[in-house]
Amino acid sequence: MDETVAEFIKRTILKIPMNELTTILKAWDFLSENQLQTVNFRQRKESVVQHLIRLCEEKRASLNDAALLDIVYTQFHQHQKVWDVFQMSKGPGEDVDLFDMKQFKNAFKKILQRALKNVTVSFRETEENAIWIRIAWGTQYTKPNQYKPTYVVYYSQTPYAFKSSSTLRRNTPLLGQTFETHNSTTPLQERSLGLDINMDSRIIHENKVEKERVQRITQETFGDYSQPQLEFAQYKLETKFKSDLNGSILAEREEPLRCLIKFSSPHLLEALKSLAPAGIADAPLSPLLTCIPNKRKNYFKIRDK
Amino acid sequence: MLKEDCASELKVHLAKSLPLPSSVNRPRIDLIVFVVNLHSKYSLQNTEESLRHVDASFFLGKVCFLATGAGRESHCSIHRHTVVKLAHTYQSPLLYCDLEVEGFRATMAQRLVRVLQICAGHVPGVSALNLLSLLRSSEGPSLEDL
Numbered sequence: 001m002d003e004t005v006a007e008f009i010k011r012t013i014l015k016i017p018m019n020e021l022t023t024i025l026k027a028w029d030f031l032s033e034n035q036l037q038t039v040n041f042r043q044r045k046e047s048v049v050q051h052l053i054r055l056c057e058e059k060r061a062s063l064n065d066a067a068l069l070d071i072v073y074t075q076f077h078q079h080q081k082v083w084d085v086f087q088m089s090k091g092p093g094e095d096v097d098l099f100d101m102k103q104f105k106n107a108f109k110k111i112l113q114r115a116l117k118n119v120t121v122s123f124r125e126t127e128e129n130a131i132w133i134r135i136a137w138g139t140q141y142t143k144p145n146q147y148k149p150t151y152v153v154y155y156s157q158t159p160y161a162f163k164s165s166s167t168l169r170r171n172t173p174l175l176g177q178t179f180e181t182h183n184s185t186t187p188l189q190e191r192s193l194g195l196d197i198n199m200d201s202r203i204i205h206e207n208k209v210e211k212e213r214v215q216r217i218t219q220e221t222f223g224d225y226s227q228p229q230l231e232f233a234q235y236k237l238e239t240k241f242k243s244d245l246n247g248s249i250l251a252e253r254e255e256p257l258r259c260l261i262k263f264s265s266p267h268l269l270e271a272l273k274s275l276a277p278a279g280i281a282d283a284p285l286s287p288l289l290t291c292i293p294n295k296r297k298n299y300f301k302i303r304d305k
Numbered sequence: 306m307l308k309e310d311c312a313s314e315l316k317v318h319l320a321k322s323l324p325l326p327s328s329v330n331r332p333r334i335d336l337i338v339f340v341v342n343l344h345s346k347y348s349l350q351n352t353e354e355s356l357r358h359v360d361a362s363f364f365l366g367k368v369c370f371l372a373t374g375a376g377r378e379s380h381c382s383i384h385r386h387t388v389v390k391l392a393h394t395y396q397s398p399l400l401y402c403d404l405e406v407e408g409f410r411a412t413m414a415q416r417l418v419r420v421l422q423i424c425a426g427h428v429p430g431v432s433a434l435n436l437l438s439l440l441r442s443s444e445g446p447s448l449e450d451l
Binding site for chain 1: 307315316317318319320321322325326329345347
């Protein structure tokens with residue numbers, strides 16, 4: 001297995017949160033059930049990753065396999081990307097084409113490869129008649145950069161295609177060309193959505209606004225990538241009792257109460273990150289919890305000011 | 306539920322709580338399923354508060370409760386009897402399903418789609434009220450002791 005491919009797979013797997021790892025690996029469908037069973041997923045992440053890379057080597061993972069893993073990861077984390085929507089239009093008098101998936105894939109790949117020698121194009125079809133296309137861009141003289149790919153999701157039964165925003169903007173007209181040729185008519189119109197997309201229109205999220213607010217705050221607080229692995233956090237409280245009830249015995253107590261709270265988890269920071277999106281806690285979370293990576297400590301003493 | 310074969314057009318509205326935001330046009334709602342997570346007191350509290358916003362006509366067979374998490378008893382912070390009592394108070398059926406288990410989820414989805422079709426009036430000869438009385442007559446007398 002090529003060193004660059006190994007590195008690419010390693011970095012992709014490292015991005016995957018531990019709680020999603022088995023699901024994503026299964027969806028990738030590259031390593032066999034038997035191989036996956038030999039992995040102890042309870043170890044430290046680095047050890048799990050090393051083991052997985054060895055298994056990929058055994059199976060001689062190719063660049064295409066690695067690209068597929070990247071697509072699967074992105075499908076699970078599509079909400080972390082910003083997508084632009086393109087609508088294709090047909091000229092007057094055009095017949096409805098019968099869509100041939102194989103022909104589309106071949107044509108798409110050919111057009112890009114003809115224009116740019118160095119480009120990696122990978123496809124993955126999903127159940128909802130969608131095709132996910134991953135493009136890694138290179139130049140005439142450099143190999144494709146696998147870490148800045150563009151994704152295009154095309155729903156074959158519709159005139160819509162979604163493209164992930166990419167820093168490599170110069171390639172947008174080229175992508176436009178691939179679709180033009182396929183549907184052979186007037187150029188594309190661009191419409192930006194920039195919001196969370198739930199691909200199934202039969203599911204309506206009533207609390208969309210709130211959901212988006214929570215997602216945004218969670219992303220602002222925790223960032224896009226995996227949290228550092230932490231197994232516990234401890235808070236020692238020495239605070240006076242506070243209560244709304246008047247005349248309670250504890251409220252009159254002068255001495256602060258001493259109390260120790262310990263949070264433990266196989267991956268504490270990921271667990272905290274998932275609290276608000278899961279509806280278990282309100283967003284934003286208490287800064288006492290979210291300051292852990294910033295302050296670089298997980299033992300806290302809290303006293304009254 | 307959407308994966309089920311259903312001759313009618315099925316839409317699912319997901320909401321954290323009621324009332325729903327009023328600024329939206331919605332098709333008629335045929336069934337309300339309150340999902341109560343037995344692991345979370347907050348879930349029960351939320352459900353109780355949301356119930357106050359439901360029009361009385363829904364309680365003629367168009368409401369049901371779905372309790373999840375009963376399988377992991379050690380994680381339950383709500384006693385089973387609490388939800389049984391809640392369902393009894395609102396005269397609506399209570400279903401149990403550990404939503405985390407794929408197999409149970411699929412079966413429950415099937416069941417709910419059938420219930421939904423009846424509530425929407427898409428099953429000739431059976432109404433939501435019929436179904437409700439059918440389900441009620443199978444409840445044991447022990448509920449009266451609660």
